[in-house]
Amino acid sequence: MTTIVTGTATLCVFDPALLRHKLEEDCDWWSIPSAELAAVNAGQVAFFNVGGDGAYELALHAELAEPQVIVHLAIVSGRVFIGAGEDVTGGGLEPDTAYGGLFVDLPAGSYRVQARRDGAHISLAFVSDTRSSNAFGDLVRI
Structure with missing residues (x-):
């Protein structure tokens, strides 16, 4: 178990290789709901x-028996960052673990990220899948 501290009420999970195109965008590019939703729906x-x-x-x-939400996610580099929303790629910075978060190694592929929150406890599972995109109409909450 590890502790994630967020000042944006958000947990993010991503392969940094898939968000390198956001490196030179504002650090809070994802705080615009349509931009956040587009990146999530693109996997x-x-x-x-x-x-x-x-x-x-x-x-x-x-695997989680009863996830509250499932988000499909592509992983191309085999390295996934899990951390606070404010640590997402942007503003010339990529995530590191100096201020929290962690990297997890997974084989490249498509995954269902299962999530469940019980108070201050968050459970995640990465389950191999064939789908790597989503069709959410609103932001994801747990």
Whole structure:
């Protein structure tokens, strides 16, 4: 288990290779709902609105029996960042773990990111899948 601290009430999960095109955009490009939704629906990033700023305990699982939400995600480099929304690629910066978050190694492919929140506890699972895009009409919340 690890702790993720967010000042944007958001957890993000993504392969940094898929968001390099956002490197020179404003650091808060994703705070525009249409931009966030477009990136999530393209399978480039999973943003989970957690309802409030603060510290959240994160646990990774092989699979969740009853996820609250599933986001399809593409992974091309085999390296996935999980951290606070404010650590997403942008403003000339890419994520690192100096201020929190973690990197997880997964084989390249398409995944269902299953998510569940119980208070300050967040559970995530990466399940191999054939689909890497989404069709959300609104921002993702857990």
